[in-house]
Amino acid sequence: MSKVDLRIKIGSLELKNPVLLASGTVGYGNEIANFTDLSKIGGIVTKSLSLKPRPGNPPQRITETPSGMLNAIGLANVGVEEFVKSKIPFLKEVNSTLICNIAASSVEEYVECTKILTSEESIKAFEINVSCPNVKEGGLEFGNDLKAVGRITAETKKVTSKPIFIKLSPNVARISEFAKVVLSEGGDAVSAINTLVGTSFNIWTKKPKIRNITGGLSGPAIRPVALAKVLEISRNCPIPIIGIGGILTWQDAIEFMIVGASAFQIGTANFINPNSGLDILKGIEEFCIQTNVTKISDLTATYQI
Amino acid sequence: MSKVDLRIKIGSLELKNPVLLASGTVGYGNEIANFTDLSKIGGIVTKSLSLKPRPGNPPQRITETPSGMLNAIGLANVGVEEFVKSKIPFLKEVNSTLICNIAASSVEEYVECTKILTSEESIKAFEINVSCPNVKEGGLEFGNDLKAVGRITAETKKVTSKPIFIKLSPNVARISEFAKVVLSEGGDAVSAINTLVGTSFNIWTKKPKIRNITGGLSGPAIRPVALAKVLEISRNCPIPIIGIGGILTWQDAIEFMIVGASAFQIGTANFINPNSGLDILKGIEEFCIQTNVTKISDLTATYQI
């Protein structure tokens, strides 16, 4: 047994520790399970699922940038039905805590997906992606529209008793306004942040490096922005926050907890070190022992300002 | 004489080349003149000036982040009066094209500064900073408020016949809306982007690394975001754009021109290589020769999408 109580609670969801693997950076767990013990991770968030399968965007989908990367995967996913049939069994088997991320092009689709998936016992919570910058019909529109985010929160809450986390877009002027709407419509937490809109061009061909023209910027480059967004929410709205953005090391993760996160997600880092979740967990545990923190949740929002 | 016509025009302002040194990253020119020939640079943009001198924020004002830095200088500046008295003579002497950046806490103060400075013959244009994220009373509010940006544009235009550039905040959902307001109120160009709001905390003291709590993120980390903002403006609003954000090399600068910039500014790079402006100019010139571009302004908005 660890000397530190690593458990955290978000709404009615209890996690064995605050380390989550971020949507779109672990697939459905199969491949990363070769490198890391998923049963020891707080939980994994699936690639965004939509009602029907999506092939995703044509290549090129990613490009490296200074301390970051751009992606426009286009929500390539197997769809809800196939997910239930072929992916859930594996996730059950490896004994991983499962949070299902949903992306959709309409409020109805969000509701429909949630309704279908909520009966799956192994799904412990939903993360609603209102902020994917790469899907034209939906995503961005919702993410920038306070009313839409409120409606999605309220409507998905109606069809499930499991916790609903709303994953917020950072591409807005005041993210805390969105957190407030989520709170008032009954959402259990917000996940912050999704990627920043970015682009990069090939100077010789004058074409965008990413076929979709713009993509989502992730990685350490965005960490200061993500930390500021989490802090803004924490100072303005009493809703649990799941911190995301550029975490590579345990020090980064602790920074997110200090500025207000109850749990955090590891995204791009999985591509570089597919065991980073557990490495980070170990680092945090040692930090807690060293600084006499007996309950990891005591770190949340301990900023001194 | 160069084989490439490097001149560019923005409104009535003619520059010998598109390389500008960004506000807050060259002081008033004195110190950087030790390392670079300011007369060969397209122009320099002064540190933001306010009506009265400002001491700036208490330390710590800066911190390094992955491929970037955070700053909260707090608009430390000598004030308009002292600027005219002690700084302009030097800038005249080194024969530098001078663009005066103004920051203020009220529309009236913007107007007042512009009015005082417009009589200075050596000032060729004004860049109005509506977007400094570090000044509490003013800055951010203006930068996020379409009406305020419109009013500042219109009111400053009234008191000067020199070109007015509005320096936009990237911390908004749709920057092109701001560009449209600037255009419709008679602004001559927009400068995009200023820094992104970010923060970083010391995990041992739990205090922000920057005394001001949040700071502005600059450097290569933000380049993909800046490029996307410039492209968004370029595709939605026919106003000249001065591109800024994370330019380190000539390739970066060309990327900005391709996505729509008529000129560009070099900020953080000056701290690392105080001669980067001229290095970049040389690189661009060679690129133009190599790719048979005879007028550098032909590169603007040549994106193929």
Next chain:
Amino acid sequence: MLIEKSKFISKTTITKNTYLIKVLSPSIARTAKPGQFCNIKVSENSFPLLRRPFSICDVDGEFIYFMFDIHGEGTRLLRDKNEGDELDIIGPLGIGFNLQWDYDTAIIIAGGLGSAPFPFLTKNIPANMEIHSFVGGRTKENVIDYKMKNVSVATDDGSNGFYGNVVEFFKSRIDEFAAKKIKVFACGPNPMLKALQNFCNEKNINCQLSVETVMACGFGICQGCPIEKYNGDGYLLVCKDGPVFDSMAVKL
């Protein structure tokens, strides 16, 4: 498929800009197959952020060889490693060359650095097979025939061997193989592979193509490396379903 901290053993120069490095990677070496690749962390800090994928060039006991040329900062850092440095390597990754099938003659076609996976493949082709290697380069300095067998050379500028590209060269000699059952193994720039694919598919020649795309993870979790299916119905992942594909499987 594992993460192995591997010792950098040595570096040699193949051509002016092309390097061969040797690393001690027993666990990866044990299971590696020709055509697979590794994803290498080229620095000990977070610059560059992402790993860099390289074909397994050769395996010799517990040692693995990689061949590369200087492209950008990542390959430069790799070149500058010193004996004893530690490299963090994920591998072996992907699906390599399919050596099965009914053939008696292996035709290897390599363009430029496309030669990288072939020393290991050559070693693994059953002894009873004939091997013909067609190696092409822009000019004679770009022709890399390291550890390849029965080599015929083509150069775009005619400075060595056949005057023209390597696919044209192969086509011009196809009649020599009329009596053989051939299987083609190819790696090189996309336009070359495309030309070859067209030819082989048309002539019904069994052909394996090793392709490259930008990658982030290298093992199937980022979806960053799609390649269109031959029938246009969605995508395969180069890192997981490839990097070697049957010429009937993908659209280049």
Next chain:
Amino acid sequence: MLIEKSKFISKTTITKNTYLIKVLSPSIARTAKPGQFCNIKVSENSFPLLRRPFSICDVDGEFIYFMFDIHGEGTRLLRDKNEGDELDIIGPLGIGFNLQWDYDTAIIIAGGLGSAPFPFLTKNIPANMEIHSFVGGRTKENVIDYKMKNVSVATDDGSNGFYGNVVEFFKSRIDEFAAKKIKVFACGPNPMLKALQNFCNEKNINCQLSVETVMACGFGICQGCPIEKYNGDGYLLVCKDGPVFDSMAVKL
């Protein structure tokens, strides 16, 4: 004040974690003064982004020496340089120690790596002056007296010399200098400098403090390195107005 591409000549170890490097930098060496610093690009790529400031430890003809310990990635990269590597250095920067004034005895007070600027200062103190150097460290391994003269040692744990911090040590021996006209030159951690400043200002002892802050540019254009004026009326810049200040000039 110029940018000089400087050749890395050699590296030696001063204590376990402390290194002394020698670089060939003729132009900077020519004009450098004790207490000035250089801002060094520690890599050839953009990681880390910013330069790293280091005191000029010593100058010997066309060579400059820097002394540093391993702090983070930047100093690690600097340590790992090899003979012949090129370092991009801006210097000499800032205002160094003021050697003028009416005194006959120079008192040097260094805490930990605060010893860095003193080999060069020691060399430049006029021959007719007496020098007393007080050198402190947490424990005996942290005491750095490289090229300093007439050294007295203090350690926080008493493992060498005086048991206590170096400022206490100096205070305890102040009476020895009652008949002298002393001037104090100090460098070290902030709390140490603050204690010293209080003491010197109270006793009206002429005192020069070399301070550190985070820096971006190092030459006055970013305004990132402010230090409060003693009278509280605004800020000075450590890189341009310092890094050495009179103890009556700044608030620590």
